[in-house]
Amino acid sequence: MKGWEQIAACRGIDASIFFPDDEDDNADLAKEICAGCSVSRPCLEYAISVREKEGVWGGATQRERRSIIRRRRRAAARQRSLLETEAPNGR
Template sequence: MHEATEPAEAKGWQDFANCLGVDPDLFFPERGASTREAKEVCKGCVVREDCLEYALANGEKFGIWGGLSERERRRIRRQRALARRSALEVEAGGDAGGASATA
């Protein structure tokens, strides 16, 4: 027998999104078209951050995800890459500096 309802803990973040049931075309506007309506749907969404992180982690190149356009998500990816690079440089410099300080 197939159970029609799932327990709440089995649901994914998508099941709580404001956009659930909204026409997906709204979130994939034609080039140059307004993204305002899609972003309005995202405003105040309880899973907005989950949606954005999903898009960033999966390299979504099109559409509005977590209330941001691809251009806005690209900026975040670039900032995060720079932050990771800086952290690695600090870490590498800290290891070398720590070794010479104890010698």
């Protein structure tokens, strides 16, 4: 168990709340629990880092996590592009 899991608001709650059959339509209760959790950020980061395919983690569904990953990749690409543009001689 990761350290943050020990104090997560979801600890002891039925896991099916966080893994609904149709998570896009039935994730509201899980998201509400996550919204009041002090460790929702590390939970979300964990799910992103291991490419968790199912469930609500840190208040985000799989679809929302994929969107976060895409935004982060685009931001990183823009940052790299800026750094390459600013570097002398393109290096």
